[in-house]
Amino acid sequence: MSYEMIALLMFASMMLLLLTGKRVFGAIGVVAVLFSLALWGDGGSEMAFSAAMKLMKWYPLLTLPLFIYMGYMLSESGIADDLYRMFHVWMGPVRGGLAIGTIVLMVAISAMNGLSVAGMAIGASIAMPELLRRGYDKIMVTGVIQAGSSLGILVPPSVVLVLYGMIARQPVGQLWLAGVFPGLMMAGLFVLYIAVRCWLKPEMGPALSREERAAVSWSEKISLLKAGLIPLFIFFSMTGLFLMGYTSLVESSAVGALAATLAAIFKRRLTSHVMEETLRKTLSITCMFMWIILAALCFGAVFDGLGAVRAIENFFVGEMGWGPWQILILMQVSFIIMGMFLDDTAMLVIVAPLYVPLVGHLGFDLVWYGVLYTITCQIAYMTPPFGYNLFLMRAMAPPEVTLKDIYQSITPFVLIMVLALILVMAFPQIALWLPGVQYGH
Template sequence: MPYEMIALLMFSSMMLLLLTGQRVFGAIGFVAVVAAVLLWGDRGGYDIGFAAAIKLMRWYPLLTLPMFIFMGYVLSDSKIADDLYRMFHVWMGGLRGGLAIGTIGLMVLISAMNGLSVAGMAIGATIALPELLKRNYDKLMVTGVIQAGSSLGILVPPSVVLVLYAMIARQPVGQLWLAGAVPGLMMAALFIIYIAIRCRISPNLGPTIDRSELDQITRGEKYRLLLAGLLPVGIFAVMMVPFVNGWTSLVESSAIGALAAFFAAVAKGRMTRQVFETSIRQTLAITCMFMWIILAALAFGAVFDGLGAVKAIENLFTTQWGLNPWVILILMQLSFLLMGTFLDDTAMLVIVAPLYVPLVGALGFDLIWYGVLYTITCQIAYMTPPFGYNLFLMRAMAPPEITITDIYRSIIPFVGVMIVALILVMVFPQIALWLPGLIYDY
C-alpha cells in the first residue's frame, strides 16, 4: 500500500475514534501504536511508544506545566481574582463600557496567571457576568466580551498551549511566549477599542455606574483596592523579570511564580486546607491529561516521520498542484477553523502538528511565528458556531436568560476583530517576532 494511503487511513481511523467519544490521547496513541506494529512488527511498534515516553520524561521544560497551572488555581480559588475585578469595577465604572473594558483587563491578567482559557471563562462567568448584567449592560455585549477575553488565555504568556506546541515543534518555549505577548496585548487592545466605540455610539450597551455610588467609595478604599488588584501583576513580574533578564531558567521562574502565589494567598489568610487540596487535585488532573496527550502526539509524529508523509504532501502541494506557499498556509489555517467546530485546541494541535509543522518549515516559514498564527486561529475556532468550544462552555456557565442564540450572536463582532488581528500578524510577522528578537537576538 502506498505511504500516502497509509497516512490517510491513519487520519480517518483517528477521526472515527474521536467521533465515538474516545479520549483524545487514547484515540491518537492507539492509532499510532497499531500502525507502527503493522508497519514494522512488534519490536518497531513497541519501540516507538517507549521512545516517545522517554523523550517526554527527559523534556525538562515540561516541569513548567504543573507550576503554572498550580499558580493559576491558587490565585483563582483563593479569591484573589475577585479583588482584581473589584479594582476594575471601582476605577473604570465611571466610563461608558468601563466594566466591559475592565473585564478584558481582568482576562488578560487571569491569562498571565493561568495560561488556560477555561480559567478565564470560569472567572468571567462567575464574577464579571452577574455584575455586568446587574448594571444593565447589554447581554449580547457582555457575553461576547467574556468569551473573547477568555480566549486570550492560550496566547498571553504563560500559555500552556504554546508549551505543547514547543514540545511538538521542537522550538524554545521562552521565545514562543515572548512571540505571543505582543499579539495577545494587541488583540486585547482591539477588543477594548471596539467596546469603547460601540458604547460611545450606543451608550445603553454599557452604561456608567451611578455617580452617587462612586462618591461613596473613599480615596483610601480606592487605593487599597488598587494595591489588592495589582497583586497578581506583582506575582507575574516577580516570576517573569528574572527569566527575561537571564537570571533564572524557565523552570526556576515557574517555581518562583507558584511559590509567590502560594505565599500571597497565605499572607491574605485565604490559603485554607480546602483551597490547597483543590488546587493540587486540579493541577494533577490537568497536568496528567496534557502529558498523555503529548505522549500520544509524539508517537503519532514518529510514525509519520517514518512514513515520509510530510515529504509526500509537500510534493503534492508544491510540485503536482503548484500551489504558492502562502496559499498552502492559508488552507492550513482554514482547516484549523473547520476542526475547531468540534475539537479543542490541544486535540487540533496533536492531530495535525506532525504533518503541518514540518511542512511549514519546509515551505520556508518561521516556526515561532507560525506557533502564534496557530494559536490565534485556535482562538477564532473556539468561538465559531455551530460547535465552538467556548460557546458551549459559556452556555454551561451562563444564567438561564442567556440563550444559545444570544451566545452565537454575541461573538460575531469579536470574531471579526480576531480575524483582523490574525491578518495583521500574517502580513507583519514582526508583531510576533520583535520581542523574541529583542530579548534573544532571534
C-alpha cells in the same frame, strides 16, 4: 499498499475513533502503536517507549504543572476576585468601563494561568452577573467574556504554546515572548471596539452613577488597589526575573508558584480546602496534557517514518502547483473548520505531524507559525455552530442568556480576531521582534 495510502488509512482510523467519543490521547495513541507494530513488527514498540522517554527528559515541561498550580492557587484563594473588584471601582465611571476592565482582567488571568477555561469561569461567575446587574447589554457582555477568555491560550504563560513547543521542537521561551505583542494587540482592539461602541450607544455600557461613585471612599479605593495589585506584582516579578536573565524558564515558573502560595498565606486564605482543590485540579490538567503530548509524539514518529509529510508537500507544491502562502492559508482554514468540533489540544495533536514539518519545508518560521496556530484556535473556539467556547459559555451563563444571544455576541470579536491574524501574517515582526531582542536573533 503504498506508504501514502497507509498514512491516509492511519489518519482516517484516528478520526473514526475520535468520532466515537473516545478520549483524544487514547484514540491517537492506540492508532500510532498499532500501526507501528503492523509496519515494523516488535521494533515498532520502541516508538512509544522512545516518545515516553523524550517526554520525561524534556526539562521545560516542568513549567506546565507549576504555572497551572499558580493559576489555580490565585483563583481558588479568591485573589483573582480582588483584581476584578479593583477594576470595578476604578473603571466604573467610564462608559463601558466595567466591560473594558473585564478584558484587562482576562489578560491578567491569562498571564497567571495560561488556560482559557480559567478565564471563562472567572468571567462568567464574577464579571457577568455584575455587568448584567448594572444594565450592560447582555449580548455585548457575553461576547466580551468569550473573547477575553480566549486570550488565555496566547498570552504567556500559555499552556497551548508549551504543547506546540514540545511537538514542534521549538523553544517555549521564544514562543511565549512571540505571543506577547499579538495578545496585547488583540486585547487592545477589543478595548477599542468596546469604547467606541459604548460611546456611540451609551445604553450598552452605562457608567456608574454619581451616588454609586460617592459611596466608595478614597480609602476603600486605595485598599482595593493594593489588593488587586498583588496578582499583577506576582506576574511582573516572575516575568521580570526571566527577561532580565536572573532565572531560567523553569525557575521563573517556580517563582510564580511560590509567590502565589505566599500571597494566599499573606491574605490568610490558604486553607486545607483551597490547597486540596488547587492540587487536585493541577494534577488533573497536567496529567491530561502529558498523555496528549505522549500520544502526539508517538503518532508523529510513525508519520515521519512513513514519509507522509514529504508526500503531502509534493502533492500541494508539485501536482497542485500551489505557492507557500496559499498552502498556509488553507491550513488556517482547516484549523477553523476543525475548531467547530475539537478543542485546541486535539487539533494540535491531529495535524501537528502533518503541518509543522510542512511549514518548515515551505520556509516559514515555526515560532511565528505557533502564534498563527494559536490565534486561529481562538477564532475556531468562537465559531458556530460547535465552537468550544460557545458551549462553555452556555453551561456557565445565567438562564436569561440564550444560545442565540451567545451566537450573536461573538460576531464582532471574531472579525477582530481575523484582523489580528491578518496583521500577524502580513507583519511577522509583531510576533518575532520580542524573541529576537531577548534571544539575539
